[in-house]
Amino acid sequence: MxxxxxxxxxxxxxxxxxxxxxxxxxxxxxxxxxxxxxAWAIHRGLPSDPSELDDPLAFDFLEVRSKxxxxxxxxxxxxxxxxxxxxxxxxxxxxxIGALKRIPHLLNHTSGIITVDLxxxxxxxxxxxxxATEHTxxxxxxxxxxxxxxxxxxxWSMGAGIALRxxxxxxxxxxxxxxxxxxxxxxxxxxxxxxxxxRGLPTKLNLKPAITLMGILKGVGPRWEGFARDQIxxxxxxPILLIHGTDDPVCPLSDAKQIQAQSPSASLFEIQxxxxxxxxxxxxxxxxxxxxxxxxxxxxxxxxxxxxSPAPR
Numbered sequence: 528m529x530x531x532x533x534x535x536x537x538x539x540x541x542x543x544x545x546x547x548x549x550x551x552x553x554x555x556x557x558x559x560x561x562x563x564x565x566a567w568a569i570h571r572g573l574p575s576d577p578s579e580l581d582d583p584l585a586f587d588f589l590e591v592r593s594k595x596x597x598x599x600x601x602x603x604x605x606x607x608x609x610x611x612x613x614x615x616x617x618x619x620x621x622x623x624i625g626a627l628k629r630i631p632h633l634l635n636h637t638s639g640i641i642t643v644d645l646x647x648x649x650x651x652x653x654x655x656x657x658x659a660t661e662h663t664x665x666x667x668x669x670x671x672x673x674x675x676x677x678x679x680x681x682x683w684s685m686g687a688g689i690a691l692r693x694x695x696x697x698x699x700x701x702x703x704x705x706x707x708x709x710x711x712x713x714x715x716x717x718x719x720x721x722x723x724x725x726r727g728l729p730t731k732l733n734l735k736p737a738i739t740l741m742g743i744l745k746g747v748g749p750r751w752e753g754f755a756r757d758q759i760x761x762x763x764x765x766p767i768l769l770i771h772g773t774d775d776p777v778c779p780l781s782d783a784k785q786i787q788a789q790s791p792s793a794s795l796f797e798i799q800x801x802x803x804x805x806x807x808x809x810x811x812x813x814x815x816x817x818x819x820x821x822x823x824x825x826x827x828x829x830x831x832x833x834x835x836s837p838a839p840r
Contacts, residue, residue: 546732546733549729549732549733550733550736550737550740551737551740552733553723553730553733553734553737554737554738554740554741554744557619557655557657557719557737557738557741558647558654558655558657558741558744559647559654559655560619560620560647560648560655561620562622562647562648562649563620563621563622563624563625563648563649564622564624564649564650565650567624568624573624573627574624574627575624576601576623576627577601577603577627577630580627580630580631581631582631584603584604584630584634585603585604586601586602586603586604587601587602587603588600588601588602589601589602589641589643589668589671591667591668591671592667593646593663593664593667593668594653594660594663594664596646596651596652596653596664597651597652598643598644598645598646598651598664598667598668599623599643599644599649599650599651600623600641600642600643600644600668601623601640601641601642602639602640602641602672603630603639603640603641603642604638604639605633605634605635605636605637605638605639605640606634606635606637607635607636607637607638608638609638610636610637610638610824611637611638611676611677611678611679611704611705611824612637612638612639612640612641612676612677612678612679613633613636613637613639613640613641613678613679613680613681614641614643614665614668614669614678614679614680614681614690615629615630615640615641615642615643615681615682615686616643616645616661616665616680616681616682616683616686616687616689616690616693617642617643617644617645617648617649617682617683617684617685617686618682618683618684618685618686618687618710619648619655619657619684619685619718619722620648621648621649621683621684621686622644622645622648622649622650623642623643623644623649624649625683626640626642628807628808629807632807632813632816632817632820633681633817633820635821636817636820636821636824637679637824638676639676641668641669641672643664643665643668645661645664645686645689646661646664656745657685657715657741657745658685658688658689658692658715658754659742659745659747660745660747661689662689662692662693662696662697665680665689665693665697666693666697666700666701669697669701670701675701675702676702677702677704678701678702678703678704679703679704679705679706679707679824680693680694680703680705680706680707681706681707681709681820682706682707682708682709683708683709683710684709684710684711684712684718684777684778684803685715685718687708687709687710687711687712687756688708688711688712688754688756688759690706690707690708691706691708691711691756691759691760691763691767692754692759694706694763694765695759695762695763698763698764698765703765704765704766704827705765705766705767705768705823705824705827706763706765706766706767706768707767707768707770707820707823708756708760708767708768708769708770708783708786709769709770709771709806709816710770710771710772710775710777710778710783710803710806711756711769711771711778711782711783711786712756712777712778712779712782713755713756713757713782713785713786714755714756715738716734716735716738717778717779717782718777718778719734719738720734721776721777721778722777725776725777756782756786757782757785757786757788757789757790758789760786760789760790760793761789761790761791763790763792764792765792766792766793766794766823766826766827767786767790767792767793767794768793768794768796768819768820768823769783769786769787769793769794769795769796770796770798770806770816770819770820771783771795771796771797771798771801772797772798772800772801772802772803772805772806772812773797773798773799773800773801774800774801774802775801775802775803776802776803777803778803780797783795794823796815796816796819798812798815798816
């Protein structure tokens with residue numbers, strides 16, 4: 528056997544080993560996002576709960592068990608008792624702390640706000656489900672409250688798709704009146720690829736096998752790519768407001784436009800020059816988003832005083 532053939536074999540084994548490591552690392556990193564916890568916020572000098580906002584808010588802690596995981600969140604009273612409550616659903620790598628920059632802009636539009644740390648995020652246990660099953664965790668959160676208040680589900684990024692899926696599957700059980708989807712995407716691989724590329728890491732050979740591996744690990748099958756948000760929106764029988772920055776580098780505006788095109792009940796509000804994470808940190812963008820949400824709620828939401836009886840579970 529020529530010496531060069533042994534060298535080729537050695538290089539092939541090395542390349543295969545490197546590819547396997549890359550796939551495993553990619554899957555692991557997507558299932559274990561950075562945690563924005565109480566300690567994370569304190570370390571950065573940021574508010575860690577609603578009582579530490581510039582205008583402090585009273586709140587109750589929520590602790591709910593779902594599929595052997597402990598979910599944590601907050602329950603906050605707001606300023607409009609006749610409006611529906613808002614259930615806030617964060618994106619990948621965020622938590623209830625990510626809701627703090629939104630909450631002050633929402634208080635006058637709702638009767639109350641509920642936040643949740645999704646599995647593998649914030650203070651909740653488990654690993655990220657990448658949008659595969661978290662809609663059932665939202666069911667556990669609202670079921671624990673033992674009421675049937677009209678609810679609008681508001682999610683951003685990964686949470687936008689979870690909000691749509693939750694409204695699609697649990698509309699009647701939880702009196703869901705509408706969905707607000709900020710910076711949505713259609714398939715899970717789109718933001719995953721963009722986030723990894725923004726970190727300067729490769730995705731061409733490792734991302735698709737990593738998502739296949741995650742589908743197997745999460746029990747949703749090796750061909751799982753995340754449910755198509757445009758198809759879910761098409762069959763969701765509630766009004767939908769899509770909010771999207773025109774310069775979003777993570778979730779493309781074209782995805783939001785496709786969701787709108789597929790859903791007869793969806794409207795799209797574009798914020799010019801806004802990106803993925805600055806809609807609520809740039810005052811002009813925040814004012815536009817807040818006004819759009821206020822008009823949407825006033826146009827589509829039923830007063831909580833007219834709450835229908837809950838559907839049997």
